[in-house]
Amino acid sequence: MRAGYDFAIVVLDRPVKGVGEPAPLYAGAEEMNRLRAIAGHGMRGAGSPGERADDYDDENPRAAAQNLIENVTEAVDPILAGEDGGNGLGLDFDKEAGGVQNTEGALTPVNEREGALASDDSGGSRWMRYRKQWRVIGVNANGDTSQYGAVAYFARVSGQAEWIKSAFPGAKLTGG
Numbered sequence: 001m002r003a004g005y006d007f008a009i010v011v012l013d014r015p016v017k018g019v020g021e022p023a024p025l026y027a028g029a030e031e032m033n034r035l036r037a038i039a040g041h042g043m044r045g046a047g048s049p050g051e052r053a054d055d056y057d058d059e060n061p062r063a064a065a066q067n068l069i070e071n072v073t074e075a076v077d078p079i080l081a082g083e084d085g086g087n088g089l090g091l092d093f094d095k096e097a098g099g100v101q102n103t104e105g106a107l108t109p110v111n112e113r114e115g116a117l118a119s120d121d122s123g124g125s126r127w128m129r130y131r132k133q134w135r136v137i138g139v140n141a142n143g144d145t146s147q148y149g150a151v152a153y154f155a156r157v158s159g160q161a162e163w164i165k166s167a168f169p170g171a172k173l174t175g176g
Contacts, residue, residue: 065115
């Protein structure tokens with residue numbers, strides 16, 4: 001109900017060194033139907049069987065996939081008790097040959113790297129290229145499975161841009 005608000009800002013007591021500049025955050029409204037990248041550290045799997053513990057690599061837990069944002073919901077303000085708060089970016093995991101019930105859009109994959117979220121990917125980032133630079137557009141919030149037909153949702157950065165700026169005035173917000 002509140003996946004679109006699944007954010008946290010952590011204040012560190014000293015600078016982080018050796019990692020480069022912080023990623024710019026996207027505060028615009030052009031996420032729909034454009035190719036996006038997902039990053040996480042969760043389980044691995046394949047579309048037919050879904051998550052499989054044997055596919056997880058403890059030595060290299062990083063994972064990535066691509067997909068299209070096929071559903072954008074605006075932030076609801078004020079959020080009513082028991083109601084969905086909106087502020088989400090949604091996608092589904094399409095099967096190469098089709099034949100899987102898709103709830104969000106296209107019937108075929110965007111490319112061979114199409115994927116969705118898996119267990120333990122929450123808190124990871126959703127990226128898109130905007131004006132020749134990668135920008136964070138969302139935070140991995142939830143999904144139902146990692147099999148074909150899976151649906152995944154991301155908390156939308158642009159819908160919380162004002163809150164982010166108020167909590168972290170130095171945040172790099174672009175595109176809005």
